[in-house]
Every structure is written in C-alpha cells, then in structure tokens.
Amino acid sequence: MASGVAISDEVLQSYEDIRLRLQGSLEKERLKLMVMRLSEDQKSIIVDHQSSLKMKDLEKSDNVFKKVIGMLPEKDCRYALYDCTYETRETLKEDLVFIMWAPEDAPLKSKMVYASSKGALRAKLQGLKIEWQVNDPADKELSALMEKLGGKSKLKSVEGIMV
Numbered sequence: 001m002a003s004g005v006a007i008s009d010e011v012l013q014s015y016e017d018i019r020l021r022l023q024g025s026l027e028k029e030r031l032k033l034m035v036m037r038l039s040e041d042q043k044s045i046i047v048d049h050q051s052s053l054k055m056k057d058l059e060k061s062d063n064v065f066k067k068v069i070g071m072l073p074e075k076d077c078r079y080a081l082y083d084c085t086y087e088t089r090e091t092l093k094e095d096l097v098f099i100m101w102a103p104e105d106a107p108l109k110s111k112m113v114y115a116s117s118k119g120a121l122r123a124k125l126q127g128l129k130i131e132w133q134v135n136d137p138a139d140k141e142l143s144a145l146m147e148k149l150g151g152k153s154k155l156k157s158v159e160g161i162m163v
Helices: 009-019 024-027 064-070 108-124 142-148
Strands: 033-040 043-048 078-088 092-101 130-134 155-158
Touching: 009 033, 009 043, 009 078, 009 108, 033 064, 033 108, 078 108, 092 108, 130 142, 142 155
Parallel strands: 092 130
Antiparallel strands: 033 043, 033 078, 078 092, 078 155
C-alpha cells in the first residue's frame, strides 16, 4: 500500500456481510451503510460501528439518503459502502456505492492518508461498480449521487424519493 495503512480483517468480513441480501426476519439486520475509518494509531482501516447503519435503523426514517449522509462527519474523512436502492425506467436496483468522504474542512494530513490508501482498499473490495467522491457541500446532494447512478434522465427514484 502506498500509505502503509493496513486493511483490517473486520473490514473484509463486513464487506462480505453488506453484499449479502438477507430476506425475511433477517433483513432488518442487513447492513445499509458501512462506514470505515483509520484506527487511532493511523495504521489500519477499521469499521466505524457507531456510524454504520442496519436496515432496522432506518425503519422510521422518511429520508434514507439524508440519514446516510448525516452519519458521515463534517470535518474528517471516511470511506463508506452504501447499499443504495434506486429505480431506473426499467427496473428496481440495489448497488453498493463506494464513498470517499473527504470534506473541505478535514485536516490536510487526513485527506492525504485517505487518498493514498483508497486504491489499496478498493482493490480488496472486489466488484464495486460505483464510486462517489464527496469533497464539498454540492457533492453531498442527491443530484450528485444520481449522476453516479446513471443520471436523472434514467432514474425514477432513489431510496423511494421520486426524481
């Protein structure tokens, strides 16, 4: 890895967990958002359990997208996997979106370490098709995510929100 930061086994196991499509009573336990951060010693990427969300955490939420964005810190970097549900003109889809969260107000050193570690993390998380980089307030808007999902002209809804 260019940055020398390791990827914890828990990150890899949680990646496998978020890829599973649990059904029935187990669906509430399915991960919707897996947030990852640097460990306190800055030597490994770990799962940030306090910021991650399961389906059951969103049952009473009328705006899943805002809840997901709200779990990411305003002044520090994070990686996240977001299990996004959206509807195209043809079908209902669920795709994992890799989020590189590096807000303007994050410390420069943090931005540099996250940026230099991203490639190694992505290489370990095989099969991700969509990447969404968020750096400034405009990037946090639903319209920015919609572009990554194929553009407004091809979408009917994102997380139940008509577009």
